[in-house]
Amino acid sequence: MPGKIETLDGQDAKVNIGGNMLDVSTALVPEAGLGDWVLVHAGFAITVVPDKEAHETWVLVRQMDAFRNEEMGDIKPDELPKSDVNGKETLNE
């Protein structure tokens, strides 16, 4: 899952992945900057993900989670989340 670089100090970043803040090295993606979306593997960012793909991925994940919860009777269909990881209304964009 892509995460967003929230802070960057040299190669040391804090990346927000679905609300979880992880310590991540950007040694493999020196082009990554503050606010970029990155894919993280074993504590290292391995590529920068374009904003559009990152948002689309998170919207799909939120939808799947919502349907799974609905299946388990936790929430009703009209309670489907309409926001991405940053709380932006993107589902209907």
Added chain:
Amino acid sequence: MNESLHSWKKRLDSAAAKFGREVKIMEVCGTHTVSAFRCGLRSLLPDNVELISGPGCPVCVTAQEYIDGVVDLCRSGKATIATYGDMVRVPGTGGSLETARADGGEVRVVYSVLDALKLSAKRAPRPVVFVAVGFETTAPATAAAVKEANKNGIDNFYILSAHKLVMPAMMALLEDGKAQIDGFLCPGHVSVIIGSDAYSPIAERFGRPCVVAGFEAGQMLAGITRIVEQLLDGGSGVESVYAGVVSKDGNRVAQQLLEEVFEPADERWRGLGRIPESGLALRSDFERFDGFREFDVKMEETDDLPGCSCGLVITGRLSPVQCPLFGNTCTPVNPMGPCMVSSEGSCSAWFKYRDRRSG
């Protein structure tokens, strides 16, 4: 079902019906294996299209003697073992890291190799040995840590490299010819590093379509569809449906780092045996970080555990449910082989999701 998924499904149904015969597509990535189950992908496939798991789970492909070597080193008390969590419960011939820890060995689970490096600074002068398993996605991280240790003159950090390269294993499977493989759903994150062009020899030499896909249901379905469409057209090309993430050339920085720290070496794989130049060994400039050398860890070829079929499962020759141990003797609570231990293991995924595989 969203629109994109629906349209890919229609295309896949149409291509599979026209193609007629059975198609077996190997997913060479443990994350694909698990994602396919989680999102119910198998239930969307036409009857003549089957997804089989390949050697894509790093823990599962690790040779038995490596597991035994790590467990023995842990038991010796000479070093602290730092490892990714999946390795802790993999059974060796004489127990696992979990049992070695219970017997007094020191094991630390780390999220990243950099945590192992930090641990070595904290525990100095006690040696810390990192269990370096994984493919091209994980190996650059190990390379970065070794380089960092070298730069900072850290002298109590070591690695046991069992890093492996995906392409030689895919070629070995095709050369071996024991499993029917009509096309490859190529691993998303490995491809980020090596680039989609890396699969060209498979398409050219063996005539098998290779399609790189991400881990979301629509991408995996798109990848499978493109493989079947290529087969229908009589083609065998390399494509990526992992838009914007996987390039043709891959991550050059990571590739250069691998080249600088490691050199290709012959490597033993569970189920596949020794494959020339399919592993990564430290170059001589970095050999002082080599845990094999420092602790004289023996790597004598050892048979897989009796009755365990992991070797057949990861080479696409046996479905987990066909293993006589599956679900009775071998369960996630009491795993008999690595494929039942690892979260990315095929047996573990089948055990967890088998009741949902067709629903």
